[in-house]
Amino acid sequence: MSxxxxxxxxxxxxxxxxxxxxxxxxxxxxxxxxGHGTAHRLIMEVIEELGQENDTIGVAPVGCSVLAYExxxxxxxxxxxxxxxxxxxxxxxxxxxxxxxxxxxxGDLAAIGTAETIHACNRGENIVIIFINNGIxxxxxxxxxxxxxxxxxTSTSPYGRDVQSMGNPLKITELVSALPGTYYVTRQSVHTPxxxxxxxxxxxxAFQNQLDCKPGLSFVExxxxxxxxxxxxxxxxxxxxxxxxFPFYELGDIKVDGSLLAK
Amino acid sequence: MAELRLMxxxxxxxxxxxxxxVDGYFGYPIxxxxxxxxxxxxxxxxxxxxxxxxxxxxxxASINMLYGGGGTGKKVMTSSSSPGISLMQEGLSYxxxxxxxxxxANIVRGGPGLGDIQPAQSDYFQAVKGGGHGDxxxxxxxxxxxxxxxxxxxxxxxLAFKYRTxxxxxxxxLIGQMMEKVELFExxxxxxxxxxxxxxxxxxxxxxxxxxxxxxTSLYLDPHKLEKNNFKLQEKYRNIEADEVNYELxxxxxxxxxxxxxxxxxRISQKTIKLARAEGIKVGxxxxxxxxxxxxxxxDDLVKKGVKGFLSVEMSAGQMVEDVxxxxxxxxxxxxxxxxxxxxxxxxxxxxxLKTKIVGG
Amino acid sequence: MTEEIIxxxxxxxGVLSMGKILAYSGIMQDQEVSWFPAYGPEMRxxxxxxxxxxxxxxxxxxxxxxxxxxxxxxxQSMDKFENSVKPGGVLIYDxxxxxxxxxRQDIKIYKIEGAKVATEMGxxxxxxxxxxxxxxxxxxxxxxxxxIRGLKKSLHERYHKxxxxxxDAITMGMKNVVEVN
Numbered sequence: 001m002s003x004x005x006x007x008x009x010x011x012x013x014x015x016x017x018x019x020x021x022x023x024x025x026x027x028x029x030x031x032x033x034x035g036h037g038t039a040h041r042l043i044m045e046v047i048e049e050l051g052q053e054n055d056t057i058g059v060a061p062v063g064c065s066v067l068a069y070e071x072x073x074x075x076x077x078x079x080x081x082x083x084x085x086x087x088x089x090x091x092x093x094x095x096x097x098x099x100x101x102x103x104x105x106x107g108d109l110a111a112i113g114t115a116e117t118i119h120a121c122n123r124g125e126n127i128v129i130i131f132i133n134n135g136i137x138x139x140x141x142x143x144x145x146x147x148x149x150x151x152x153x154t155s156t157s158p159y160g161r162d163v164q165s166m167g168n169p170l171k172i173t174e175l176v177s178a179l180p181g182t183y184y185v186t187r188q189s190v191h192t193p194x195x196x197x198x199x200x201x202x203x204x205x206a207f208q209n210q211l212d213c214k215p216g217l218s219f220v221e222x223x224x225x226x227x228x229x230x231x232x233x234x235x236x237x238x239x240x241x242x243x244x245x246f247p248f249y250e251l252g253d254i255k256v257d258g259s260l261l262a263k
Numbered sequence: 264m265a266e267l268r269l270m271x272x273x274x275x276x277x278x279x280x281x282x283x284x285v286d287g288y289f290g291y292p293i294x295x296x297x298x299x300x301x302x303x304x305x306x307x308x309x310x311x312x313x314x315x316x317x318x319x320x321x322x323x324a325s326i327n328m329l330y331g332g333g334g335t336g337k338k339v340m341t342s343s344s345s346p347g348i349s350l351m352q353e354g355l356s357y358x359x360x361x362x363x364x365x366x367x368a369n370i371v372r373g374g375p376g377l378g379d380i381q382p383a384q385s386d387y388f389q390a391v392k393g394g395g396h397g398d399x400x401x402x403x404x405x406x407x408x409x410x411x412x413x414x415x416x417x418x419x420x421x422l423a424f425k426y427r428t429x430x431x432x433x434x435x436x437l438i439g440q441m442m443e444k445v446e447l448f449e450x451x452x453x454x455x456x457x458x459x460x461x462x463x464x465x466x467x468x469x470x471x472x473x474x475x476x477x478x479x480t481s482l483y484l485d486p487h488k489l490e491k492n493n494f495k496l497q498e499k500y501r502n503i504e505a506d507e508v509n510y511e512l513x514x515x516x517x518x519x520x521x522x523x524x525x526x527x528x529x530r531i532s533q534k535t536i537k538l539a540r541a542e543g544i545k546v547g548x549x550x551x552x553x554x555x556x557x558x559x560x561x562x563d564d565l566v567k568k569g570v571k572g573f574l575s576v577e578m579s580a581g582q583m584v585e586d587v588x589x590x591x592x593x594x595x596x597x598x599x600x601x602x603x604x605x606x607x608x609x610x611x612x613x614x615x616x617l618k619t620k621i622v623g624g
Numbered sequence: 625m626t627e628e629i630i631x632x633x634x635x636x637x638g639v640l641s642m643g644k645i646l647a648y649s650g651i652m653q654d655q656e657v658s659w660f661p662a663y664g665p666e667m668r669x670x671x672x673x674x675x676x677x678x679x680x681x682x683x684x685x686x687x688x689x690x691x692x693x694x695x696x697x698x699x700q701s702m703d704k705f706e707n708s709v710k711p712g713g714v715l716i717y718d719x720x721x722x723x724x725x726x727x728r729q730d731i732k733i734y735k736i737e738g739a740k741v742a743t744e745m746g747x748x749x750x751x752x753x754x755x756x757x758x759x760x761x762x763x764x765x766x767x768x769x770x771x772i773r774g775l776k777k778s779l780h781e782r783y784h785k786x787x788x789x790x791x792d793a794i795t796m797g798m799k800n801v802v803e804v805n
Contacts, residue, residue: 269647269659437660441661442644442660443658444651444657530683609687609688610685
């Protein structure tokens with residue numbers, strides 16, 4: 001009886017899943033259980049499926065995904081903190097035939113970069129913004145974010161976010177949806193297979209809008225977990241996200257084809 | 264014959280941007296340089312050459328638009344005045360680190376803080392010592408006439424792309440606001456996308472089929488890798504120092520005393536020299552055209568020739584004088600004269616300072 | 625030849641454009657020129673002034689403290705610039721609205737009734753051209769034909785139909801300038 005080796009298993013007919021070639025082989029720098037890796041993969045799969053790998057320029061933020069360019073295998077620029085929408089604006093204006101997107105976290109997009117976010121959206125730049133909202137500053141070690149929930153504990157709100165003194169969490173996605181320059185605004189998650197499939201459809205729609213030169217910016221928020229920053233096990237963090245984040249940050253499309261959806 | 268026009272310095276800079284074949288200008292209004300974006304918007308450069316002009320939401324956004332656009336190999340430019348240039352320092356540091364070319368014009372006004380809107384030269388330290396965080400320099404060109412406001416734009420872009428670095432054009436409200444005769448150079452073509460791809464393989468404008476993708480970043484988490492990037496940058500700066508120094512000597516052949524002055528101050532000092540020579544004081548002018556790299560060798564040569572003293576004339580409290588002193592190294596007298604806060608010194612004041620601080624001092 | 629001029633008056637009197645036309649005229653006859661306006665808060669309170677230099681040589685300082693000629697169009701400017709005229713220099717002013725007339729003995733002083741002449745000609749906007757004519761009569765540093773060429777260069781084509789009127793105003797100014805001392 002001949003022994004079966006791994007080489008006998010690695011065959012095209014046994015293939016059930018293939019990693020997109022637009023993800024590099026570099027080991028992800030994200031914590032196990034984090035949603036960033038899935039979000040990266042979805043964007044790269046979409047760009048590959050749309051046949052845009054040679055015509056895409058991505059802009060990475062400052063935050064946990066500061067190294068996004070190590071994993072996303074397209075031409076990429078690393079922007080200063082919060083400035084990705086300005087960087088992407090110029091790239092798209094100067095290369096209107098290319099696909100341009102930014103990938104930003106909540107601190108980058110909704111705190112330090114609020115002006116750039118609002119104005120790129122308001123000008124209706126024909127770009128895609130992918131916004132990862134996990135309600136915390138992950139990279140710097142769990143400080144309060146503009147999207148941190150009321151009462152939520154972080155290293156700079158150790159007794160919980162007191163909205164009286166620390167302000168309210170910012171629903172920037174609803175805010176940009178009110179601007180005439182946004183064409184598609186949606187909020188998704190990537191914590192279950194079903195959610196991942198929905199999120200991918202949303203991301204694809206966003207990029208398709210850009211390819212079709214639809215008038216305005218496509219904005220995809222992904223509510224994600226930060227089990228390290230939230231000090232939870234990955235599974236526990238997903239449950240906490242469903243119970244606490246989703247009621248505040250409701251999932252689903254907010255604006256489609258330039259029209260706000262009725263609640 | 265080339266086209267002659269009477270133009271403001273700011274307008275000449277803007278027209279030169281179009282004629283240099285600049286692809287994109289991204290700016291935010293601030294006095295005394297708002298004519299640059301006003302002129303560009305009125306000229307409809309998109310119809311003339313395909314050049315994009317965009318009014319950004321802030322100077323912070325402008326400089327980061329340059330990061331994005333310059334990173335794709337396009338010729339991009341902005342202009343501002345002192346407070347706006349301070350806001351751009353973070354972006355310039357990132358561009359120095361990621362080696363992204365662009366041209367930034369600073370039409371300097373009085374400071375610190377909101378200051379005023381009158382001409383000043385008090386951003387010298389910021390311009391020549393790096394300006395933002397980290398070990399870097401930017402080549403700095405200092406036009407002294409409206410003609411040079413035009414001529415230095417293509418020169419600045421040549422340097423920017425030759426060395427993959429942001430380049431500063433530093434002027435002030437006097438040269439920005441005044442009109443002089445300008446001989447405009449012929450329209451240069453904008454590079455095609457194919458030419459950009461051929462010339463700038465580092466540019467991130469969509470990875471070529473079958474080739475490696477490109478990354479532009481200033482982030483190197485491993486200090487040894489970051490040190491390596493710094494070594495590379497420092498080597499570049501030594502090359503710029505060796506090859507790109509530019510200056511002008513006026514009446515220096517028989518000069519016993521030298522005024523060192525750039526930009527507006529050099530213009531005012533030329534009048535001082537006439538007044539001084541009429542009184543029998545043999546004074547010449549060394550005008551740095553590149554403020555960084557600073558013209559050290561010509562100063563050294565003048566010291567060796569036996570010049571008895573240098574007066575650094577600046578519309579600032581004494582910034583360039585430090586670079587003059589570093590070069591002269593106590594071998595002869597070096598003094599500073601300047602007015603601050605947007606006050607322009609008169610040729611007579613400069614003469615008086617020359618007499619009391621250098622000739623008779 | 626180098627002529628250093630300050631033109632000063634109220635905003636709206638055409639101070640800056642008079643300087644611009646003069647500078648353009650200099651370019652038309654192959655001379656070096658500079659034009660530097662007071663800008664920003666200096667202009668608050670309605671005053672405007674511009675330094676114009678026309679020279680056969682490269683121009684050094686575009687800002688000055690002493691002038692060959694001062695063209696003064698309001699009292700504030702008279703207060704500010706009468707003493708800035710070089711000894712032996714020229715001061716030309718419109719007496720309209722001047723309460724303290726110039727008193728210097730070491731310069732030549734001329735009056736030009738610019739506002740009055742322009743009103744008589746039926747167009748107050750050509751005031752500055754009348755004054756320019758007065759100046760050119762005293763100091764013919766640029767030829768009239770070059771002023772006309774300068775006007776053509778500095779005015780948008782849609783205003784070229786106004787050039788004959790401007791020329792008339794300059795001629796009227798030349799006739800109406802009066803030496804005071």
